[in-house]
Amino acid sequence: MLKEERQQLILNEVDLHNRVLLTDLAEKLEVSIDTVRRDVKELDGGSKLRKVHGGAVSLGYTHTAARSSNVYALNEKMAIAEKAVGLLKEGAVVFIDGGTTCLEMARMIPPKLKLTCFTFSLPVAIQLAGMPHVDLIFIGGRISPESMISNGAYTIQRLAEVRFDYAFLGTGYVDALHGLTEFDWDVVQLKKAVIRASKKAVLLCISEKLNSQHRFKTCDINEINTMITELSPESNLLNLFRNQDLRLL
Amino acid sequence: MLKEERQQLILNEVDLHNRVLLTDLAEKLEVSIDTVRRDVKELDGGSKLRKVHGGAVSLGYTHTAARSSNVYALNEKMAIAEKAVGLLKEGAVVFIDGGTTCLEMARMIPPKLKLTCFTFSLPVAIQLAGMPHVDLIFIGGRISPESMISNGAYTIQRLAEVRFDYAFLGTGYVDALHGLTEFDWDVVQLKKAVIRASKKAVLLCISEKLNSQHRFKTCDINEINTMITELSPESNLLNLFRNQDLRLL
DNA sequence: TTATATCTTGCAGTATTTTGCAAGAAAATA
DNA sequence: TATTTTCTTGCAAAATACTGCAAGATATAA
Numbered sequence: 001m002l003k004e005e006r007q008q009l010i011l012n013e014v015d016l017h018n019r020v021l022l023t024d025l026a027e028k029l030e031v032s033i034d035t036v037r038r039d040v041k042e043l044d045g046g047s048k049l050r051k052v053h054g055g056a057v058s059l060g061y062t063h064t065a066a067r068s069s070n071v072y073a074l075n076e077k078m079a080i081a082e083k084a085v086g087l088l089k090e091g092a093v094v095f096i097d098g099g100t101t102c103l104e105m106a107r108m109i110p111p112k113l114k115l116t117c118f119t120f121s122l123p124v125a126i127q128l129a130g131m132p133h134v135d136l137i138f139i140g141g142r143i144s145p146e147s148m149i150s151n152g153a154y155t156i157q158r159l160a161e162v163r164f165d166y167a168f169l170g171t172g173y174v175d176a177l178h179g180l181t182e183f184d185w186d187v188v189q190l191k192k193a194v195i196r197a198s199k200k201a202v203l204l205c206i207s208e209k210l211n212s213q214h215r216f217k218t219c220d221i222n223e224i225n226t227m228i229t230e231l232s233p234e235s236n237l238l239n240l241f242r243n244q245d246l247r248l249l
Numbered sequence: 250m251l252k253e254e255r256q257q258l259i260l261n262e263v264d265l266h267n268r269v270l271l272t273d274l275a276e277k278l279e280v281s282i283d284t285v286r287r288d289v290k291e292l293d294g295g296s297k298l299r300k301v302h303g304g305a306v307s308l309g310y311t312h313t314a315a316r317s318s319n320v321y322a323l324n325e326k327m328a329i330a331e332k333a334v335g336l337l338k339e340g341a342v343v344f345i346d347g348g349t350t351c352l353e354m355a356r357m358i359p360p361k362l363k364l365t366c367f368t369f370s371l372p373v374a375i376q377l378a379g380m381p382h383v384d385l386i387f388i389g390g391r392i393s394p395e396s397m398i399s400n401g402a403y404t405i406q407r408l409a410e411v412r413f414d415y416a417f418l419g420t421g422y423v424d425a426l427h428g429l430t431e432f433d434w435d436v437v438q439l440k441k442a443v444i445r446a447s448k449k450a451v452l453l454c455i456s457e458k459l460n461s462q463h464r465f466k467t468c469d470i471n472e473i474n475t476m477i478t479e480l481s482p483e484s485n486l487l488n489l490f491r492n493q494d495l496r497l498l
Numbered sequence: 499t500t501a502t503a504t505c506t507t508g509c510a511g512t513a514t515t516t517t518g519c520a521a522g523a524a525a526a527t528a
Numbered sequence: 529t530a531t532t533t534t535c536t537t538g539c540a541a542a543a544t545a546c547t548g549c550a551a552g553a554t555a556t557a558a
Contacts, residue, residue: 003506019254022544032508037545052253053515054544107294122374122387126308129371129397130299138371138399140389140407148378150387158389252516271534281518286535302525303534 006031007039014049014058021055076206076230081105083228083249084168084204090114092165095194096124098149099170101204103127109134118164120155120190122148144186151190159193167198169224173212174205176240180218188216200225207231211240221246255280256288263298263307267349270304308372308397325455325479330354332477332498333417333453339363341414344443345373347398348419350453352376358383367413369404369439371397393435400439408442416447418473422461423454425489429467437465449474456480460489470495 006029013020013028022040026033044051049058081104088094091114096102098121106127109115117128120139128136139162141155169191172182180203182188195201195218203224210229221227226247231237233248241248255278262269262277271289275282293300298307330353337343340363345351347370355376358364366377369388377385388411390404418440421431429452431437444450444467452473459478470476475496480486482497490497 019251021251033544034509034546035507038507052251055251057251057253120389122371122378125371125392126375126397127294129392129394130294132394136392136394137403138387138389138392140369140387140399143374143378143385143387145378145381145385148375150389154386282534283519284517287517 019057077101077104079230080204080228081108095164095167097169120150156193159197164198167201173214175213178213179220181214182216183214185216188218191218202226267307326350326353328479329477330357344413344416346418369399405442408446413447416450422463424462427462428469430463431465432463434465437467440467451475
């Protein structure tokens, strides 16, 4: 039997039952379990199934599951998040931005650390609301459906009334020369307001975004105090950022 | 059985009953209690359920709510929610309270109806944020972890700046003589502010709560314009409320 | 055709994950 | 407070996954 043929049968089986066991597949297709394991591994990452311990499940199956399963570059983001929570100090007043990296950070806040957290991101708020030791304040306003954050004049006004020890920010694009930039003008206005409201701004940014730019500018690099990537601070990729008054983590 | 399969079943169970005990899950899924405990722990932190002592509750059905009110009364709440969305008119500016019945209502908003919705409940906001036709505005403030709503002086101040066509409200307790009452003083202050900010107040209330009362008073029955229960408006159980200037649904 | 390179498959040994159990800690309950 | 239930932690057994390797299959080129 051809490999392609076998893989097609595997996809059919998953489509039909939403889940399959590797042992069942091996028996049904009359090949060793290693072979089906390799097949499933190849098919994993496609749009049809996801490999799990002991078998595979159809993509739609776990789609409703709670896990933030389909976060792009999850490992990198978790590495960044881990460094970021390292900066947190007992009793600090911090702001946490929306975006998946910041969401990971919120997830990783240690369970005993007392904090006051501000956010305007619904997913981040849901995370933090589950932490009784975190004093959570949501900055209200009109919620934009794509990003699940509040934005607009009202929100920006509210930001003028507070002052954070640290703001943990994401960005769409970042470049040593052009600073932090975004695709969306409204988002820029919002982030500007956050930076104005914070004593120290910490940028959480996967290395992929380094040296990219877009239309609208949030701020220069030197308005950021610390930049956290998943890379080692000594990495060559960070060279362009090294001669700035910027702490790299 | 695959782990993913099991976790999916747990989510279904939580979705269905809003609350599950670990011991029940272990029995139903035919695994040890440690295994379901670990599963629930993994699912916790996602957007579907929250782990509590001895079990798990769906988001929005908080710890305290799980104890003080009948979380199993999903059918009744859906019946109420259905009547409530019937009151919605294109272009209206409405407020939707926290609480499980109001959350059901948010879920049932028709997919074409253009609305402006205010809320201070994170679970409600998450629901509405997924509806592109709904203009959603979150009223910010300090989030109380049990109820996942913002509350406090700041929130109440914000409520003074708006005016709703309709406010859809829940209550802890209701009684024809003593009106709407609550266990929690802060909640009372908040609801008062909502009622002040709305032209018409609609109470969503399962019949179980009728003729119950508690320490702190939100308002008299005559400050409510419409009361919706899962009962027929002709039901004898509603007799005590009938001689008021109150529309029953 | 023959020789060579590449791909596929199964096997064996090792690593990792999952699961259930037990003992002590923590929390809820009376 | 005392008692019961639930939680956490560490551990061991079982299941599953990964890796390198070798034999066979297939493809390519001289």
